[in-house]
Amino acid sequence: MEFARHLPYMQPRAGSGSLILIVALGLVGVVAPWIAPQDPLATNVAVALKPPSSIHWFGTDAVGRDVFSRVLIATRLDLSIAATAVALAFIVGAAAGTISGYFGGWIDAAIGRLTDTIMAFPLFVLAMGIVAAAGNTVANIVYATAIINIPTYIRVARAEVLVRRDAPFIQAARLVGNGPPRVLAFHLFPNVLPPLVVQASLNMSYAILNAAGLSFIGLGVRPPTPEWGIMVADGAAFIISGEWWVWLFPGLVLTGAVLAFNIAGDGLRDFFDPQKR
Amino acid sequence: MMSEIGAIEPLLEIEGLCVNIASRRGNVAAVRNVSLSVAPGEILGVVGESGSGKSVTALAVIGILPAAACVAQGRVRFAGRALDLTGRHGGDRDGLAIIFQNPRAALNPIRPVGRQLVDALRVHSSLSMGQATARAVELLKQVRIREPVRRFWSYPFELSGGMCQRVMIAIALACEPRLLIADEPTTGLDVTTQKAIIDLIVALAARRGMATVLITHDLALAGERCSRLAVMQGGQVVEIGATAEVLSRPREPYTRSLIAATPRADQGARPPESRTLGGLVPKPLLLVEGLCRDYRLRNAGGTAARAWARLSHPGEARRIDIVRAVDNVTFRLSAGESVGLVGESGSGKSTLAALIVRLIDPSAGSILFRGKDIGAIRARDAARAPHRREIQMVFQDPSASLNPRHTAFAAIAEPIRRLGPLAGNRQLDIVVRELAEMVELAPALLTRLPHQLSGGEKARVGIARAIALRPSLLVLDEPTASLDVRVQAVILDLLAKLRSEFELTYLFVSHDLAVVRRICDRVLVMRAGCIVESGMTEQLLSAPTHPYTKELVAAIPHAVVSREHCHTAPTG
Numbered sequence: 121m122e123f124a125r126h127l128p129y130m131q132p133r134a135g136s137g138s139l140i141l142i143v144a145l146g147l148v149g150v151v152a153p154w155i156a157p158q159d160p161l162a163t164n165v166a167v168a169l170k171p172p173s174s175i176h177w178f179g180t181d182a183v184g185r186d187v188f189s190r191v192l193i194a195t196r197l198d199l200s201i202a203a204t205a206v207a208l209a210f211i212v213g214a215a216a217g218t219i220s221g222y223f224g225g226w227i228d229a230a231i232g233r234l235t236d237t238i239m240a241f242p243l244f245v246l247a248m249g250i251v252a253a254a255g256n257t258v259a260n261i262v263y264a265t266a267i268i269n270i271p272t273y274i275r276v277a278r279a280e281v282l283v284r285r286d287a288p289f290i291q292a293a294r295l296v297g298n299g300p301p302r303v304l305a306f307h308l309f310p311n312v313l314p315p316l317v318v319q320a321s322l323n324m325s326y327a328i329l330n331a332a333g334l335s336f337i338g339l340g341v342r343p344p345t346p347e348w349g350i351m352v353a354d355g356a357a358f359i360i361s362g363e364w365w366v367w368l369f370p371g372l373v374l375t376g377a378v379l380a381f382n383i384a385g386d387g388l389r390d391f392f393d394p395q396k397r
Numbered sequence: 398m399m400s401e402i403g404a405i406e407p408l409l410e411i412e413g414l415c416v417n418i419a420s421r422r423g424n425v426a427a428v429r430n431v432s433l434s435v436a437p438g439e440i441l442g443v444v445g446e447s448g449s450g451k452s453v454t455a456l457a458v459i460g461i462l463p464a465a466a467c468v469a470q471g472r473v474r475f476a477g478r479a480l481d482l483t484g485r486h487g488g489d490r491d492g493l494a495i496i497f498q499n500p501r502a503a504l505n506p507i508r509p510v511g512r513q514l515v516d517a518l519r520v521h522s523s524l525s526m527g528q529a530t531a532r533a534v535e536l537l538k539q540v541r542i543r544e545p546v547r548r549f550w551s552y553p554f555e556l557s558g559g560m561c562q563r564v565m566i567a568i569a570l571a572c573e574p575r576l577l578i579a580d581e582p583t584t585g586l587d588v589t590t591q592k593a594i595i596d597l598i599v600a601l602a603a604r605r606g607m608a609t610v611l612i613t614h615d616l617a618l619a620g621e622r623c624s625r626l627a628v629m630q631g632g633q634v635v636e637i638g639a640t641a642e643v644l645s646r647p648r649e650p651y652t653r654s655l656i657a658a659t660p661r662a663d664q665g666a667r668p669p670e671s672r673t674l675g676g677l678v679p680k681p682l683l684l685v686e687g688l689c690r691d692y693r694l695r696n697a698g699g700t701a702a703r704a705w706a707r708l709s710h711p712g713e714a715r716r717i718d719i720v721r722a723v724d725n726v727t728f729r730l731s732a733g734e735s736v737g738l739v740g741e742s743g744s745g746k747s748t749l750a751a752l753i754v755r756l757i758d759p760s761a762g763s764i765l766f767r768g769k770d771i772g773a774i775r776a777r778d779a780a781r782a783p784h785r786r787e788i789q790m791v792f793q794d795p796s797a798s799l800n801p802r803h804t805a806f807a808a809i810a811e812p813i814r815r816l817g818p819l820a821g822n823r824q825l826d827i828v829v830r831e832l833a834e835m836v837e838l839a840p841a842l843l844t845r846l847p848h849q850l851s852g853g854e855k856a857r858v859g860i861a862r863a864i865a866l867r868p869s870l871l872v873l874d875e876p877t878a879s880l881d882v883r884v885q886a887v888i889l890d891l892l893a894k895l896r897s898e899f900e901l902t903y904l905f906v907s908h909d910l911a912v913v914r915r916i917c918d919r920v921l922v923m924r925a926g927c928i929v930e931s932g933m934t935e936q937l938l939s940a941p942t943h944p945y946t947k948e949l950v951a952a953i954p955h956a957v958v959s960r961e962h963c964h965t966a967p968t969g
Contacts, residue, residue, distance in 0.1 A: 287797060288793070288798035289798050289799055289800045289801070291751075291756050291792070292799075292800075292859075292862070293811070294756060294779075294780055295754055295790055296789075296812035296815050296865075297780050297781065297785050297812065298780055298815060299778075299780045299781055300777060303780075307800055311800070311802060
């Protein structure tokens with residue numbers, strides 16, 4: 121409790137720090153092909169498994185590819201998989217949850233049972249199953265990641281709508297001639313948006329981990345495409361023999377991205393909470 | 398028990414209390430140098446508008462100030478002991494109890510109210526489960542909760558706001574406190590409940606020597622019940638003294654303006670305006686016949702809870718699954734009339750209002766508006782029904798009824814955009830500005846969001862929105878209940894002005910007879926879903942026939958307010 125009282129004062133700084141990191145990662149993702157010092161796919165056995173140096177900042181991997189360039193290029197793929205998956209889950213989940221909460225009845229029951237079904241599976245195993253069945257392409261990783269995240273949005277949106285559905289300002293909106301679609305879109309939805317945005321930020325980190333995790337176990341992006349999960353998997357073979365740079369640097373960037381989105385989520389939650397303004 | 402010395406010494410002594418609240422724009426002095434004392438058995442009234450520092454003083458005494466507030470100066474002694482003012486979690490406050498304004502927020506939403514009462518009893522005494530349960534039912538009965546055994550197992554959301562407050566009062570009284578701080582305890586309750594609860598507090602205070610601090614904005618209530626009054630403004634006590642003294646010879650201009658703004662049941666009635674033309678009875682604008690609305694109670698308490706209740710109280714535990722909120726109501730409204738609908742909370746008056754504006758569907762009966770049965774249109778389709786723009790509503794809570802993300806301008810423009818004649822943005826701007834002018838809202842405020850407006854300003858936005866389409870029937874659901882008394886007086890004047898200007902018909906839902914008397918030609922009295930009496934306002938209030946109406950009229954607080962000394966009173 122004592123600690124909690126200081127949170128409001130600490131959070132903004134951590135939040136803005138994480139926001140800077142996210143923006144930096146996004147920029148790197150956009151400009152990576154132009155700033156990468158080497159070709160991420162070019163193999164050169166002569167320089168295989170060299171430790172970090174002035175030419176290869178993060179060292180080289182087993183076939184002599186530049187780890188630094190590969191980490192940069194992978195940023196674009198990993199972030200866009202996560203962002204697309206979260207956007208998909210957000211759109212489908214928010215719409216389904218809002219409708220479910222507002223209309224209730226059999227629609228609510230049907231959507232509710234569907235979420236229950238999805239959530240009954242261990243989510244990562246479900247994602248593995250989807251990718252294994254549909255084939256491991258980037259699109260399928262996006263769909264799998266989106267599907268396992270949809271229930272969270274449905275539940276958050278539904279709960280927020282239930283709280284506000286009979287609020288006086290919604291009744292007032294109905295009285296001045298707003299039919300159900302307008303009430304939903306222009307009066308309810310904007311008011312349930314803040315918690316959903318917070319959820320989306322927290323979800324980004326989970327989606328990044330999920331995509332990397334799928335690739336790590338060989339069910340995601342196929343080598344030699346640079347991707348953080350694959351790179352960590354490649355490096356795992358060299359942990360014992362001491363070539364630490366192969367797995368450490370992609371792992372660090374992955375951890376940094378996950379942490380940044382998590383802290384940004386907490387920061388956003390405080391930002392939207394009127395009590396803490 | 399209390400010693401002889403304790404009976405003479407004040408029980409609570411506040412000396413030079415200053416409380417600062419930190420905000421983004423620096424420190425705000427919420428309480429400035431307040432000194433008060435309360436003797437055992439005494440009832441001290443603390444009166445003032447919202448923001449005058451009444452509640453902050455109470456929170457400081459009870460030791461639960463919000464994190465942003467801190468006591469800068471001053472001492473508080475309770476029963477001869479100095480209280481620690483730096484803590485924020487109560488502590489060392491045995492014998493002090495507080496009741497808050499928003500009872501629903503103070504109750505645990507997922508625990509039956511009876512269990513919460515038992516919890517409080519068992520923490521503060523060594524009663525067994527059975528004894529505590531019996532005592533809890535007894536306490537619920539004392540705060541006038543009907544069917545206390547069934548209500549024991551009710552969850553807070555199943556009870557009306559008034560009932561929740563009764564439960565809160567029962568919990569506060571359960572621990573037999575020596576000092577009770579009641580922070581607006583009866584605000585939002587109907588007059589009969591208000592009377593019953595204040596009677597209960599007064600009786601307890603007298604019997605047990607319990608001291609009471611009654612914080613209220615209702616000067617009439619405080620004037621009737623308190624031995625001494627403290628008037629607060631801007632964080633300071635501006636006037637303090639014996640009640641009769643303060644009311645008959647107010648020294649401060651602020652006190653005078655408060656007294657002037659207090660509606661009194663024994664004056665201020667408007668002459669009834671007859672709108673019948675040439676002796677013709679006007680065609681009814683609204684004709685409600687045999688209107689009913691049922692609510693199904695879903696499983697009151699768990700199965701085990703019901704079985705327990707049935708075993709312990711075989712007579713009362715009969716399960717009733719359907720509650721008839723509105724029961725066979727028939728009445729008519731003529732064009733241009735102003736009709737009051739009064740009754741206590743839970744009497745079905747708000748449900749009736751919601752039925753008429755077609756927010757909910759009736760279970761039986763018809764609602765004829767200009768001869769057309771609008772009750773047959775489903776509530777879901779009512780948004781686009783042709784009568785929509787003719788019937789509008791002003792809501793009870795001006796804050797909750799405005800979309801927190803829409804500006805005042807958007808709120809007022811909304812009905813015109815949806816239902817009004819198509820017009821360009823320029824014209825819309827002109828119309829909205831005209832409406833703002835009509836409700837005396839400064840045009841500069843139109844760009845603000847609801848949380849940037851005061852209660853009175855929000856109420857004006859709500860009224861402007863309701864009259865934007867020039868409706869013929871305006872349903873007002875306790876439009877002034879949540880406003881300060883001076884703002885309330887101004888809004889009532891505004892409503893009276895608008896009515897004569899636009900020939901509106903008002904259905905004025907209220908629990909406050911003094912307010913109803915000021916604005917209504919005719920009154921319908923509602924109880925337990927039925928209309929028990931109706932008649933012209935003057936006649937009904939001066940010679941009520943139904944016992945319930947008599948009770949209502951008798952319960953209006955009558956402070957001895959002398960007007961002779963307040964001629965120069967400014968109004969807010």
